[in-house]
Amino acid sequence: MQQHTDDMEVPLLNDTNSNRQKSVSPDRDGFNIQQKDSEGSMESTNLEFEYGDTDSFTAELSELYSYTEEPEFSLNRDYFEEDFKNHVKGRRWMELSMEEQRAYVMRLLDALEVTDRDKRLKVSRAILYLAQGVFDECDTEIDVLYWSRHNVFLLYDMGIFTALLELLSMEIENNQACSSAVRKPAISLADSTELRVLLSIIYLMVETIRVEMEGDNPERKAAREAFKTELGSPLYNGEPFALLLFTMVTKFCSMNAPHFPMKKVLLLLWKTILFTLGGFEELQEMKVRMRERFNLLPPPEDSIKVVRNMRAASPPASAMELIEQQQQQKRGRRSRRPLVKQDSLDTYNERDPFKNDDTRDEEEDPEDVDSGIEGEVDPLDRDVIIQPPPPPPPLRPPTERVSFPKGLPWAPKVREKDIEHFLETSRNKFIGFTLGNDTETLVGLPRPIHESVKTLKLHKYVSIAEVQIKREDELQQCPMTMGDEEVQETPAEVLYFGMLPSLSQYVIALLKLLLAAAPTSKAKTDSINILADVLPEEMPITVLQSMKLGIDVNRHKEIIVKAISALLLLLLKHFKLNHIYQFEYVAQHLVFANCIPLILKFFNQNIMSYISAKNSICALDFPHCVVHEMPELTAESLEAGDCNQFCWRNLFSCINLLRILNKITKWKHSRTMMLVVFKSAPILKRALKVKQAMMQLYVLKLLKIQTKYLGRQWRKSNMKTMSAIYQKVRHRLNDDWAYGNDIDARPWDFQAEECALRESIEKFNTRRYDKNQNSEFTPVDNCLQSVLGQRVDLPEDFHYSYEMWLEREVFSQPIQWEGLLQAQ
Numbered sequence: 001m002q003q004h005t006d007d008m009e010v011p012l013l014n015d016t017n018s019n020r021q022k023s024v025s026p027d028r029d030g031f032n033i034q035q036k037d038s039e040g041s042m043e044s045t046n047l048e049f050e051y052g053d054t055d056s057f058t059a060e061l062s063e064l065y066s067y068t069e070e071p072e073f074s075l076n077r078d079y080f081e082e083d084f085k086n087h088v089k090g091r092r093w094m095e096l097s098m099e100e101q102r103a104y105v106m107r108l109l110d111a112l113e114v115t116d117r118d119k120r121l122k123v124s125r126a127i128l129y130l131a132q133g134v135f136d137e138c139d140t141e142i143d144v145l146y147w148s149r150h151n152v153f154l155l156y157d158m159g160i161f162t163a164l165l166e167l168l169s170m171e172i173e174n175n176q177a178c179s180s181a182v183r184k185p186a187i188s189l190a191d192s193t194e195l196r197v198l199l200s201i202i203y204l205m206v207e208t209i210r211v212e213m214e215g216d217n218p219e220r221k222a223a224r225e226a227f228k229t230e231l232g233s234p235l236y237n238g239e240p241f242a243l244l245l246f247t248m249v250t251k252f253c254s255m256n257a258p259h260f261p262m263k264k265v266l267l268l269l270w271k272t273i274l275f276t277l278g279g280f281e282e283l284q285e286m287k288v289r290m291r292e293r294f295n296l297l298p299p300p301e302d303s304i305k306v307v308r309n310m311r312a313a314s315p316p317a318s319a320m321e322l323i324e325q326q327q328q329q330k331r332g333r334r335s336r337r338p339l340v341k342q343d344s345l346d347t348y349n350e351r352d353p354f355k356n357d358d359t360r361d362e363e364e365d366p367e368d369v370d371s372g373i374e375g376e377v378d379p380l381d382r383d384v385i386i387q388p389p390p391p392p393p394p395l396r397p398p399t400e401r402v403s404f405p406k407g408l409p410w411a412p413k414v415r416e417k418d419i420e421h422f423l424e425t426s427r428n429k430f431i432g433f434t435l436g437n438d439t440e441t442l443v444g445l446p447r448p449i450h451e452s453v454k455t456l457k458l459h460k461y462v463s464i465a466e467v468q469i470k471r472e473d474e475l476q477q478c479p480m481t482m483g484d485e486e487v488q489e490t491p492a493e494v495l496y497f498g499m500l501p502s503l504s505q506y507v508i509a510l511l512k513l514l515l516a517a518a519p520t521s522k523a524k525t526d527s528i529n530i531l532a533d534v535l536p537e538e539m540p541i542t543v544l545q546s547m548k549l550g551i552d553v554n555r556h557k558e559i560i561v562k563a564i565s566a567l568l569l570l571l572l573k574h575f576k577l578n579h580i581y582q583f584e585y586v587a588q589h590l591v592f593a594n595c596i597p598l599i600l601k602f603f604n605q606n607i608m609s610y611i612s613a614k615n616s617i618c619a620l621d622f623p624h625c626v627v628h629e630m631p632e633l634t635a636e637s638l639e640a641g642d643c644n645q646f647c648w649r650n651l652f653s654c655i656n657l658l659r660i661l662n663k664i665t666k667w668k669h670s671r672t673m674m675l676v677v678f679k680s681a682p683i684l685k686r687a688l689k690v691k692q693a694m695m696q697l698y699v700l701k702l703l704k705i706q707t708k709y710l711g712r713q714w715r716k717s718n719m720k721t722m723s724a725i726y727q728k729v730r731h732r733l734n735d736d737w738a739y740g741n742d743i744d745a746r747p748w749d750f751q752a753e754e755c756a757l758r759e760s761i762e763k764f765n766t767r768r769y770d771k772n773q774n775s776e777f778t779p780v781d782n783c784l785q786s787v788l789g790q791r792v793d794l795p796e797d798f799h800y801s802y803e804m805w806l807e808r809e810v811f812s813q814p815i816q817w818e819g820l821l822q823a824q
Contacts, residue, residue: 046312047611047646047692051655053279054271054566055648057211058145062621063559063649064203064267066534067552068189069196073626076129077136079122083108093134094147098154105130105158112163117194120167124197131155131204135626144623152208153220156227161205165236168198172248172257181259187532191259196533199264206231206268210275232276232491239498240491242276245269246499246506253509253528261533262513263556266563273567276491277574280304287464287577294467300411310409310693313724410730413461422456422734456733465580472581476763487768492578500769507589510564511598517560518602519610530560547638554615561602562649565656572663581764584757587664591754595664596674599657604683611646611654611690651692658687658698665705670750675702676709685721693728700725707737 054060088096088104096104111123133148155161171177171194181191189196209227216224231241245265252260278286281304288298419439427434431444439457442450475482487493499506515521516530534556540546568590576583617638618624619631631637665671675681680702687699704725707715715722715738722738781787798805 047651047690049646049648049651049692049694050308051652051694053274053281055652057207058141058621058623059648060207060271061204061623063555063562064200064264065622066189066263066556067548067617067620068534068536070620070625072125073132073135073622076125076132080126080129080134081136083122083126092137093130094137101154102158105154105160109158109160109163112167121194121197124167124194124201127155127160128197128201128204131201131208132626133623135623138627141623141627144627148204149208149213152205153223155201156205156209156223161202161227161230164198164202165241168195168202169236169244171195171198172244172251177259178257181257182255186535187259187529188535188537189533190537192261192533195259196261196264199261199268203264203268203271206271206275210271228275231272232494234494234498240276240495242269242272242495243498245272246502249513250502250505250509253512255528258529259532262530263533263560263563266513266560266567270563270567270570273495273570273574277495277570280573283573283577290464290577294464296462296464296467300413300461306409307694307697310697310728312691312693312696313688313728315689315691408731409728412459412731412733414456414459414733416460416462416466418732418734419453419456419460423453459733464577468580472760472764475767479767485768490578492574492582496575496578496582497769500765503586504589504593507586508593510568511590511593511595513560514564514602515598517557517564518598519554519557520601520605531556544633544635544638547635548617548633551615551617551638554613558613558615558647558649558653562653562656565653565660569656569659569663572660576663579764581761583663585761585765588754588758588761590660590664591671591674596661596671597678599661600675600678600680600683602657603654603687607654607687608689611651613647613650614644615647651690651695654687654690655692655695655698658695658702662698662701665702668753670753672705673709673750675706681706681710681714685718688721688724696724697728700729704729704737708739 055063084093084104087107088100093101108123108127112120112127114120114123130151131148133144133146133151135144138144138147177191181187184191205227209224212221212224234240236244245268248257248260248265249262249269251257252262252265284302284304291298416439420437423439424434426445426449430446430449435441439453442453475485512528513530516528521527531553534552536549540549571586572583575586617633619628619633665675684699684702688696690696700721703721707722707725726738
């Protein structure tokens with residue numbers, strides 16, 4: 001663990017004020033941010049955000065280009081028109097027939113093979129102009145997208161992708177460019193021109209062919225499947241295309257190629273993984289099919305649909321709201337007692353003599369200023385949070401006053417392990433001995449226990465991971481009896497096999513880039529420079545140029561965070577479905593590389609300001625900028641930004657990072673304790689200010705798993721958060737998350753837990769991927785005649801050097817006969 005930890009800096013979480021680096025947008029001065037932070041929960045509205053694999057098609061295309069690359073659009077057009085007019089005179093590209101277009105593309109393909117680097121670059125720019133949709137001949141953005149799609153399928157059909165791949169490999173191995181970039185004090189766009197052009201063409205091909213349109217003919221559908229298979233197969237030097245991009249990432253992070261355009265590489269890597277492995281809806285379909293193959297019941301619900309139908313809850317009250325409420329109550333209104341409680345949990349605490357009206361959590365982090373009076377209902381929340389009935393007369397027992405919300409979004413789940421634990425506890429209590437893993441025998445147990453076991457079994461859910469772990473244990477214990485495992489060559493399996501030798505380097509490199517792009521990171525002289533493909537050759541000299549560059553830099557970092565978060569989440573989800581130990585291997589490397597504190601550091605900022613950041617200039621976005629006249633940019637127009645309620649990519653990134661954090665901490669007590677140690681509760685609670693149901697769900701999940709470790713006082717002071725957890729997060733029937741009485745709350749040997757998991761992962765990797773592992777079980781031929789009679793394939797030139805080999809390796813080497821006899 002120490003080896004991986006040393007490779008990356010541990011982000012500190014306690015310097016909140018110094019690290020809270022705000023967005024560089026000019027309209028966010030200190031006062032506005034402070035005011036927005038205090039008024040966020042009052043003014044925040046439900047965000048009309050629909051989570052998906054990607055943003056809209058045009059948004060994904062526009063994010064490929066930096067604003068400093070805008071002059072290169074006309075450069076691409078000029079090189080294309082110069083070549084096109086020399087070979088097709090007096091006509092436009094749109095006027096050519098399909099055969100004429102194919103002939104011209106074939107001529108460009110031949111021109112790519114010239115040795116002159118400058119000529120090759122001009123041809124590449126002409127191809128890029130075609131992929132961009134010959135925008136000079138178009139009148140609207142729809143026309144640009146239509147011709148871009150037409151040309152991309154034409155380019156793929158003519159074999160352009162294979163030629164581009166060879167050129168890309170050649171540029172990656174260009175040691176002269178690498179050494180030149182290493183020596184340069186400042187790297188700019190000009191150092192990565194060839195790479196940027198090639199990566200842009202490939203990205204346009206991958207993204208355009210990946211997105212399925214209604215009007216696609218059968219030829220295009222067949223081309224899509226062929227391209228998908230080609231990208232996911234080990235066709236390029238025996239490894240998938242994604243491995244080449246991973247190599248670029250590690251080479252960049254090791255400072256051997258600082259000129260690599262990382263944003264384009266990461267975007268292309270993400271879209272390649274998304275295309276070849278599949279998105280979230282395809283994952284759900286694959287999960288259903290795999291459960292059928294293992295003879296398991298289908299999932300109780302479609303998680304994607306459930307989350308989309310959720311409504312956001314009002315965030316916890318902030319300090320300013322609490323002051324206003326107190327002032328209103330002092331104006332002749334009654335005390336807080338008549339206010340309607342949030343959750344049935346409050347009814348248990350209603351008569352608690354230790355629960356004062358002015359309760360504050362003395363153990364809570366001082367930054368958590370919004371954790372005060374959360375047991376009360378804000379009038380604005382009543383349309384969101386389900387209200388229990390008013391309290392009955394005091395003489396009734398408390399249990400009769402409990403009213404549970406109707407229509408919980410998730411069906412409860414119970415693991416086999418939970419039933420075994422319940423029965424073990426019950427048998428110890430009523431009988432005095434246990435029966436191991438036997439969940440059928442109920443002799444000697446009272447009737448209520450029978451009913452409890454029946455209810456638990458009714459909601460029992462066997463996961464694919466449990467089946468895979470059980471199968472792996474059988475293969476490890478009985479390797480000869482079970483025989484060889486049939487491993488399906490899925491795209492995820494091919495990718496994992498290719499990533500396995502250098503997986504730790506890939507993970508560390510991605511987290512280094514995420515750290516460098518995080519808005520809370522400080523600029524350091526020894527950190528990697530991720531701005532190589534956004535900084536122009538000549539730095540800005542006017543205020544307007546500086547503002548434009550500042551927006552471009554912030555946008556650049558946001559896109560990098562978006563690509564890395566989506567990429568890591570896709571890898572974790574696909575590997576978990578393919579085999580649980582593949583997922584655990586990646587997750588453990590993430591943990592060892594300090595992914596947990598890094599994500600918490602990312603959220604240790606004004607998250608409302610980050611979600612609503614306006615680091616974009618609509619007039620410069622592709623394809624708008626190549627069709628419409630460029631308006632005059634002013635400081636006021638840059639400050640105003642767009643009129644969107646939130647920034648899609650930033651909200652998307654936040655949800656992805658929360659999902660990653662959930663995946664690597666779920667059912668892992670050692671990692672849950674890391675959340676507690678790093679004081680994640682106040683950081684996560686601030687993220688609840690964002691009124692978006694999916695983001696709130698994953699924040700509440702992270703709070704739920706650590707609730708039992710935070711103490712009774714924290715739970716009493718945060719009843720509104722506890723109520724939201726009860727409403728929105730799936731229930732485990734015998735999970736005492738709200739009370740802290742679970743056996744899992746006791747001290748654990750966390751290092752032993754991680755070591756046992758690592759041992760299981762190494763056994764799995766050795767058994768499945770180490771070809772020499774069963775050498776001691778292979779039969780040995782002891783017959784001298786048959787051994788000498790075996791035919792050995794020798795190289796063709798072996799007989800030329802055979803006598804020299806004999807002299808050097810046999811006759812000139814003294815034989816130690818005594819040593820041979822002793823060895824026998």
